[in-house]
Amino acid sequence: MTDEILKNFPAQFAAIDRATKDAGFTMPSEPKTGALLSMLAGTKPSGAMLELGTGTGLSAAWILDGMDDQSMLTSVDNDPTFLNIARQHLVNSRLSLIQQDAGEWIQENRKLRFDFIFADTWHGKYLMLAEVLDMLKPGGLYIIDDMLPQANWPDGHQEKALRLVEVLESRADLNLLGWLGRRVS
Secondary structure (H helix, E strand, O other), rough: OOOOOOOOOOOOOHHHHHHHHHHHHOOOHHEEEEEHHHHHOOOOOOOOOEOOOOOOHHHHHHHHHHHHOOOEEEEOOOOOOHHHHHHHOOOOOEEEEEEEHHHHHHHOOOOOOHHHHEOOEEEOOOOOOHHHHOOOEEEEEEEEOOOOOOOOEEEEEEEHHHHHHHHHHHHOOOOOOOOHHHOOO
């Protein structure tokens, strides 16, 4: 197995990456995560995709790159500065960018169902996990990022991440696979 990304980067990636750095956004997903998201999005033809935590749109660019023409991506973020970077670079009829607190959006849209959920913000991962998992269609993919210890984690965050994994492992309705194919349980 190689550690290289063997897929072309999305066309908008370089421009979004520059704007991300210029804006001082320090929490973008890594390109390897993006390549994985792209590949997984491709497994859901005509899929309904959800991203919680758009940031500047780097992950959304990867997801869009992997989606087929009949799929739709809804991406939610509460920060207008970062979301405007995504709006500027990701003009696509398959994308709906929503500026709203993710918790409020989840509460208002809890009856919607998705084939693919990328939870890259606290809502959907540490907060409102049950509600978000209820939004997942049978056979759907629930993907989370930033689960390995990082230098910028606040005190107590590692314990939150470990508890999240325990909760996910306890659910009989989920099949879990950790990063790089390491089985979580």
